[in-house]
Amino acid sequence: LAKTTQPISMDSYEGQEVNITCSHNNIATNDYITWYQQFPSQGPRFIIQGYKTKVTNEVASLFIPADRKSSTLSLPRVSLSDTAVYYCLVLNTDKLIFGTGTRLQVFP
């Protein structure tokens, strides 16, 4: 399973765009890049998944360069309720192996 590296923490203010980058240098051809969000004392929640280029949904965008060795989760105009831990996962099986995640703190 490809190992992922992402910043331990990030701070932002309400209304700003937040970009969280994840490195996955050993990503395999069959791997998909998936991001989950977790609030304190709750189970994680799926945010977005992609294989290459750009994926956008109602919550976030995911940018994946051609070499797929990294990916960037973009959260537009964050609010206080976006304060959470964001996990980047690279997978091609059922098993989700969570890394340390990025703790995003949004300030008023």
Added chain:
Amino acid sequence: GAVVSQHPSWVICKSGTSVKIECRSLDFQATTMFWYRQFPKQSLMLMATSNEGSKATYEQGVEKDKFLINHASLTLSTLTVTSAHPEDSSFYICSARLPNLAGKYNEQFFGPGTRLTVL
């Protein structure tokens, strides 16, 4: 999206007792469910894969005799922490996988978690 529930949401027990945690997929059938454990300020750690109608597959380092998993139906998996000790106090989370959909791979839905405190 699909809903996964857990019961109880929290439990306090005495050392040496056993505790059962239930994980249910409410609006879909899940042939595979997963159990995780999470300590404060740490990431989720996969404990085992629960397969309906067969034995669970445990991750390395997880004691199968201590963490008993039963997946008796397509909507229910249970995790029993046997002879619990204070070091077993943790946040236990389950997840269930939907069948692979076009454009998605292994999207999983997580339960709200169960906080176990062993005194």
